[in-house]
Amino acid sequence: FLKPNTAVIGPDAPVVLPPWSREVHYEGELAVVIKSLAKDVDAADAARVILGYTVANDVSARDRQGEEATWVRAKAFDTSCPLGPWIEIPEPGSDDGFDPARAVIRTRVDGAVVQEGTTADMITPVPELIALVSRIFTLLPGDVILTGTPAGVGEIRAGQRVEVGVEGIGRFSNPVVRR
Structure with missing residues (x-):
């Protein structure tokens, strides 16, 4: 699936629940x-095409995801991709910075931890993911690849606030609304 530009929002911008879904996660x-x-980037060369890393919330209309052959509507609706709070840019040749292979991802809803895991448990490590995606289509500067979520995804409702963080980068939150 792909997320269009209109899916991307920043910290504190509202996630707007789509009127055609009753179960958004x-x-x-x-x-x-x-x-x-x-x-066609080799996994061993993936670092050369990475600007940096940030935090994402891959908001998904789970009811539509299960009912439809493609995940376009479930994953690509407006406001379904909060990103932030900034881009963590690795310093060339430094081992002291952010390690995408060992970062803790934590999600809170209304302050309560609802999801916690580590990128060490990812099905496809970042370099292999870049290699795979770049064989399917050309990546352009500014493109963003979401890398997968730990166990514990769950439903959000209007009136809640969702906070997502990755240790070593930062965290952000968004209110959830229905219009």
Whole structure:
């Protein structure tokens, strides 16, 4: 699935629940921001196309995801991709910075921890994910790849606030509304 530009919002912007869904879930994730044109990148060379990392909430209309052959409507609706709070840019040649292979991802709803896991448990590590995606389509500067969510996804409702954080990067939150 792909998320259009209209899905992206920043910290504190409201996640607007779509009127055609009654079951929308949070999915805290690590996101990778691409810095240069990337096509058919080998996993061993993936670092050269990474600008940095940020935090994402892959908001998903779970009822539609289960009912429809493709996940386009379930994953691509407006406001379904909160990102932030900034891009953590690794310093070239430094081992002291953010490690995308060992970061804790934590999601809170109304202050209560509802999801916690580590990127060490990801099905596909970041370099392999970039290699896979870049074989399907060309990545452009500014493209963002969401890397997958730990166990514990769950429903959100209007009036709640969802906070997603990745240790070593930061965290942000968004109110949830229905219009």
